[in-house]
Amino acid sequence: MAEHCRGSELDLSWITRVQVNQAAVLRRAEQIQARRSVKEEWQAAWLLKAVTFIDLTTLSGDDTFSNVQRLCYKARYPIQEDLLKALNMHDKGITTAAVCVYPARVCDAVKALKAAGCNIPVASVATGFPAGQTHLKTRLEEIRLAVEDGATEIDVVISRTLVLTGKWEALYDEISQFRKACGEAHLKTILATGELGSLTNVYKASLVAMMAGSDFIKTSTGKETVNATFPVAIVMLRAIRDFFWKTGKKVGFKPAGGIRTAKESLAWLSLVKEELGDEWLTPDxxxxxxxxxxxxxEKQIYYHVTGQYPAYYHLPMS
Known part of the structure; x- marks a missing residue:
């Protein structure tokens, strides 16, 4: 993965003068959604690329070693070998970008990936996910324990209260402490954008998270009523671009929650390519x-190769 962003000083003057033009953002979002998707060979290539960006995730109360193990095997072998052979991609080492689990399941994921003979990163949610309403001391300890167990990426949630009340210094301080607790692990900061009240708040929270040293900013926990949307993504991507122009530091972007179809994944790749350029289309x-x-x-790739959609028993569940 690329070098840590490591952030910058808190620039309150930049944050306080921000105002997002909501109408313009919504127009841009409509353009993205109305666009036709790429077809045939191009589509298959883009879908295989999309696979390499996925943080394959299980965040359920009934997670066990066996379903984490199955998830890790799927991360290692995301597309059936015969389909990859038909596309002449079987020797390209295609895997998902990471496996994402709760802190208590990190050891299970590390063990399963080691058994599968691969070094796919293990990401862990932390800091009182998904609400973030536990004591700061507890949240910091949760990060440290997940890192000790072998997580190399930590997806933290911020205190939405600090955004809604405009306490930007407190938010910067909180995320800076998360950054420190992560040590060498990468910090992915979840903004829970569906609970921040406005697109202007989304932009401001994005800036603060990047200034505080986040390696990625992420839309949602997947547990909110509104998760990853194009208007929110446009605002976050423009914040990433503005931060890069001002500091020379690249921060990653992670939409999460509600992205379920191959067609949607292609729209997200297209949006990132247009807003930030090809250099951002890497798992880093x-x-x-x-x-x-x-x-x-995998169903769409199956269709591309065979000309028909698979029966439910043709593809193993992840």
């Missing part, structure tokens, strides 16, 4: 948080 700087997306991508 772009991820998609998803649990069911991979199955639909």
């Amino acid at each position: 700087l772009f991820r998609i948080g998803a649990s069911s997306l991979l199955l639909d991508i």
